[in-house]
Amino acid sequence: MRVRIALPDGRTSEAWRRSAGCQMVREEPGLQRRPEFRPLRQSLDIAIDHYKARDFDTPLGLFANTYLQQQVRGAQLGLNPLVASYGPAPA
Numbered sequence: 001m002r003v004r005i006a007l008p009d010g011r012t013s014e015a016w017r018r019s020a021g022c023q024m025v026r027e028e029p030g031l032q033r034r035p036e037f038r039p040l041r042q043s044l045d046i047a048i049d050h051y052k053a054r055d056f057d058t059p060l061g062l063f064a065n066t067y068l069q070q071q072v073r074g075a076q077l078g079l080n081p082l083v084a085s086y087g088p089a090p091a
Helices: 020-024 035-052 059-076 081-086
Strands: 002-006 012-016
Touching (some): 035 059, 059 081
């Protein structure tokens, strides 16, 4: 995806970026993990931990009953709310 950012003073910056969903690629031996995906992985791990701690529920029930916990734990780890919300998306 091509991303272009325009600042109020007229400066622009342009770069090619992958979407957050691309972090779900297989890990190959010797392949370095990309550090920019670390917060997304943390968010996903938080969601998985919350879901495993609950009894069986519907997907919406799991999300609704753990969303606030997800945000609190994300804040404790220094994740912004948008990144903290990523965890429940693919989980």
